[in-house]
Amino acid sequence: MASNLTYPWLYDVVRARFESDGAMDAFLPQATPPEVLARKGDDRYLSAMTQRIFQAGMQHSVVDAKWPAFEAAFSGFAPEPMAMLDDAALQRHMQNPALIRHWAKLQTIPRNARFILDVRQAQGRGFGAFIADWPVTDIVGLWRLLATRGARLGGRSAAGFLRLVGKDTFLLTSDVVARLVAAGVIARAPASQRDLQAVQGVFNALQQACGRPLCQLSAMLALSIHPAF
Secondary structure, eight states: OOGGGSHHHHHHHHHTTSSSHHHHHHHSOOOOOHHHHHHSOHHHHHHHHHHHHHHTTSOHHHHHHHHHHHHHHTGGGOHHHHHTOOHHHHHHHTTOTTSOOOHHHHTHHHHHHHHHHHHHHHHTSOHHHHHHHSOGGGHHHHHHHHHHHSSSOOTTHHHHHHHHHTOOOOOOOHHHHHHHHHTTSOSSSOOSHHHHHHHHHHHHHHHHHHOOOHHHHHHHHHHTTSOOO
């Protein structure tokens, strides 16, 4: 690991932004405990996948404001009936003015419903338990699985979906990438699996040094570039 990305260095830089340890800890995000993730229904994961897909390229607040209408239109996103949606049914939803009518994104709903059902059948347990048990020391592996088996879950969408449901993950925001580049971990925003593994290694080492979740370390790296306020 680059010498200026030791946890003591990172803590000192970020702590200087806050009045106290308590203020810093209150500002940092929290991950949802695995047992809570495991208890979430598969419908909540399909809803979050779809919400994240619609957020891509749009103001999140606009999508979030419309999400109750999506929940009503798609009957709470239970995967079994959602997997049966055909183009005719989706075309009817395209006529609903309460929704964001994006054809390609609406088409992901049955595809991702089938993905969730396939995982559930293969694992013999709920999709939430599968997500909960995935080791955070290989969170980029979960990103890769979501990108390859899910619909429109590549790029930042896999990490965004996981953050939305509460699974511990780091985010490769511009500030996080800037810190990693400055430290010599990567040369640019990571696009290859080799770069992603290098980034994962840095997060794993930081986590081993302090015990903080990835989401907090991610926020701290971003804050080491820009202040909280």
